[in-house]
Amino acid sequence: xxxxxxxxxxxxxxxxxxxxxxxxxxxxxxxxxxxxxxxxxxxxxxxxxxxxxxxxxxxxxxxxxxxxxxxxxxxxxxxxxxxxxxxxxxxxxxxxxxxxxxxxxxxxxxxxxxxxxxxxxxxxxxxxxxxxxxxxxxxxxxxxxxxxxxxxxxxxxxxxxxxxxxxxxxxxxxxxxxxxxxxxxxxxxxxxxxxxxxxxxxxxxxxxxxxxxxxxxxxxxxxxxxxxxxxxxxxxxxxxxxxxxxxxxxxxxxxxxxxxxxxxxxxxxxxxxxxxxxxxxxxxxxxxxxxxxxxxxxxxxxxxxxxxxxxxxx
Amino acid sequence: xxxxxxxxxxxxxxxxxxxxxxxxxxxxxxxxxxxxxxxxxxxxxxxxxxxxxxxxxxxxxxxxxxxxxxxxxxxxxxxxxxxxxxxxxxxxxxxxxxxxxxxxxxxxxxxxxxxxxxxxxxxxxxxxxxxxxxxxxxxxxxxxxxxxxxxxxxxxxxxxxxxxxxxxxxxxxxxxxxxxxxxxxxxxxxxxxxxxxxxxxxxxxxxxxxxxxxxxxxxxxxxxxxxxxxxxxxxxxxxxxxxxxxxxxxxxxxxxxxxxxxxxxxxxxxxxxxxxxxxxxxxxxxxxxxxxxxxxxxxxxxxxxxxxxxxxxxxxxxxxxxxxxxxxxxxxxxxx
Numbered sequence: 001x002x003x004x005x006x007x008x009x010x011x012x013x014x015x016x017x018x019x020x021x022x023x024x025x026x027x028x029x030x031x032x033x034x035x036x037x038x039x040x041x042x043x044x045x046x047x048x049x050x051x052x053x054x055x056x057x058x059x060x061x062x063x064x065x066x067x068x069x070x071x072x073x074x075x076x077x078x079x080x081x082x083x084x085x086x087x088x089x090x091x092x093x094x095x096x097x098x099x100x101x102x103x104x105x106x107x108x109x110x111x112x113x114x115x116x117x118x119x120x121x122x123x124x125x126x127x128x129x130x131x132x133x134x135x136x137x138x139x140x141x142x143x144x145x146x147x148x149x150x151x152x153x154x155x156x157x158x159x160x161x162x163x164x165x166x167x168x169x170x171x172x173x174x175x176x177x178x179x180x181x182x183x184x185x186x187x188x189x190x191x192x193x194x195x196x197x198x199x200x201x202x203x204x205x206x207x208x209x210x211x212x213x214x215x216x217x218x219x220x221x222x223x224x225x226x227x228x229x230x231x232x233x234x235x236x237x238x239x240x241x242x243x244x245x246x247x248x249x250x251x252x253x254x255x256x257x258x259x260x261x262x263x264x265x266x267x268x269x270x271x272x273x274x275x276x277x278x279x280x281x282x283x284x285x286x287x288x289x290x291x292x293x294x295x296x297x298x299x300x301x302x303x304x305x306x307x308x309x310x311x312x313x314x
Numbered sequence: 315x316x317x318x319x320x321x322x323x324x325x326x327x328x329x330x331x332x333x334x335x336x337x338x339x340x341x342x343x344x345x346x347x348x349x350x351x352x353x354x355x356x357x358x359x360x361x362x363x364x365x366x367x368x369x370x371x372x373x374x375x376x377x378x379x380x381x382x383x384x385x386x387x388x389x390x391x392x393x394x395x396x397x398x399x400x401x402x403x404x405x406x407x408x409x410x411x412x413x414x415x416x417x418x419x420x421x422x423x424x425x426x427x428x429x430x431x432x433x434x435x436x437x438x439x440x441x442x443x444x445x446x447x448x449x450x451x452x453x454x455x456x457x458x459x460x461x462x463x464x465x466x467x468x469x470x471x472x473x474x475x476x477x478x479x480x481x482x483x484x485x486x487x488x489x490x491x492x493x494x495x496x497x498x499x500x501x502x503x504x505x506x507x508x509x510x511x512x513x514x515x516x517x518x519x520x521x522x523x524x525x526x527x528x529x530x531x532x533x534x535x536x537x538x539x540x541x542x543x544x545x546x547x548x549x550x551x552x553x554x555x556x557x558x559x560x561x562x563x564x565x566x567x568x569x570x571x572x573x574x575x576x577x578x579x580x581x582x583x584x585x586x587x588x589x590x591x592x593x594x595x596x597x598x599x600x601x602x603x604x605x606x607x608x609x610x611x612x613x614x615x616x617x618x619x620x621x622x623x624x625x626x627x628x629x630x631x632x633x634x635x636x637x638x639x640x641x642x643x644x645x646x647x648x649x650x
Contacts, residue, residue: 210420211415211417211420211421212420212421212422212423212424214376214415214421215415215421215422215423215431215483215486216423216434217376217407218374218376218407218408218412218413218415219407219408219412219434219435219438219486220404220405220406220407220408220409220435220438220439221404221408221434221438222401222404225438230423230426233425233426234423234424234425307425308424308425309424309425309470309472310424310470310472
């Protein structure tokens with residue numbers, strides 16, 4: 001198991017290398033000129049050239065990439081072009097807020113998806129099943145910023161049940177922190193909840209048709225026990241795959257949600273940096289997003305092994 | 315049993331089971347009556363689709379979603395199982411009546427330890443704790459001949475061979491010492507050598523535990539070796555029943571007769587060709603009028619295609635659903 005994890009981490013290196021190439025090219029082919037942002041009104045060619053020289057932007061692309069990769073290997077993501085803060089500090093400062101939002105959104109999506117999907121599977125064709133299907137269609141097709149706006153309008157502005165935006169660190173006031181995170185988490189997690197529900201439902205329907213379910217019934221296990229003790233563990237295997245993708249996608253999903261809810265997380269940092277042409281910060285965040293996908297994948301494979309003993313890590 | 319001199323352990327009376335299919339209602343089991351007494355082994359034989367498994371599932375009320383028992387009674391220890399609530403039925407399943415299935419490869423849950431699954435009936439019905447049920451599972455493993463029981467209980471089904479899985483299923487079924495074990499084609503999916511071992515195991519355990527057994531099979535040889543009495547099913551109906559010895563010696567229904575004549579025998583030196591059962595199995599959605607076997611029957615008379623006979627005593631303890639033998643005629647080789 002430990003060797004398996006180590007091997008997987010090692011295998012990540014070549015992928016990580018390709019990711020850095022991709023990220024670098026993407027940013028450098030698409031970026032606007034940070035010099036224009038830095039200079040404001042005084043846009044003389046000399047001033048622009050001076051800044052380009054200072055940032056190393058006058059060098060060939062492969063040299064720039066080499067310098068960046070060399071620093072990266074030493075754990076140095078560089079400094080923000082605009083604020084001169086180190087990129088790692090800028091990200092770490094914002095990361096707790098995004099993690100809190102992401103974890104709560106994920107919990108929300110699972111707490112909704114697994115029970116609803118299970119009920120829909122067990123009572124196929126019932127009112128509950130149709131309602132759950134309706135929820136799926138709605139959850140997937142309504143964009144999460146819209147869900148966010150509706151939640152703010154109804155629950156915050158009209159009913160005053162929740163604050164409309166802002167972030168309170170979990171360490172400062174856990175209760176207030178949860179009150180603040182709930183609406184953005186629902187907005188962020190609902191699409192995932194809908195997809196997970198669909199996967200749970202179809203997977204559960206398939207599992208319930210297996211012979212071993214009849215065996216469990218023949219032992220005298222109640223339906224509830226058959227579904228939750230015997231079938232669910234089998235049914236979760238495909239669900240884990242999509243959940244893994246969602247974990248990897250938290251940062252990108254948070255970009256819109258964090259903007260709607262003025263949530264000071266990595267997603268908003270990304271948006272701000274893009275507007276400021278602060279390419280070093282954007283590079284760092286895209287890299288982080290790519291790595292979180294890779295780690296989510298590893299996590300998924302480890303959870304597979306726990307759910308299904310037929311998968312071995314030998 | 316009301317009005318009866320001796321109470322049977324299990325008694326089916328006129329059971330009818332219907333399946334709701336897209337093309338209409340299929341009567342999988344019809345007018346099925348038989349009984350099982352304590353400690354005895356009853357064989358149910360018939361070809362695929364004859365209603366053997368549906369009968370067993372009707373007893374335990376484990377029919378698929380589309381299935382429903384629409385008529386009759388299933389009396390077990392004097393209670394009508396069909397009238398029980400689902401909760402009461404759950405107390406009987408696995409505790410009083412256990413069932414093992416045809417395919418041991420798919421009958422065990424792949425993601426749980428085998429010992430956990432084998433010990434589950436005890437946890438459900440005997441309030442046995444987790445650790446105790448595991449040690450009981452070890453004991454049951456040894457009794458059904460699974461080597462290295464202590465190590466094997468914590469393995470998963472994919473680490474077991476087919477024969478070992480079926481042994482584990484038997485261990486699971488017998489762990490609560492039920493009064494009745496229903497074995498639905500327990501050896502069909504296994505290698506021939508393993509089949510003999512599993513049958514021997516069932517026979518031994520039947521003697522040790524005193525458990526009555528219903529053995530469902532399409533293999534007449536298995537019935538001959540294992541069962542005191544046999545029920546022959548065709549098209550969802552019981553067409554003949556009686557002591558195995560008598561049924562095999564002088565079958566009273568043409569279907570049984572045909573089955574017995576279709577078996578190759580090593581000791582038969584007459585060189586006569588085998589007689590397969592003519593025709594095809596019946597379309598259960600469009601059964602013929604009269605006796606359901608009449609289109610394939612070498613002995614059919616005019617009455618057979620008009621009116622369906624009932625299951626009546628014919629000879630000694632044998633019952634048959636046949637106009638010919640009920641009229642006292644013998645079934646002898648046609649043309650002989």
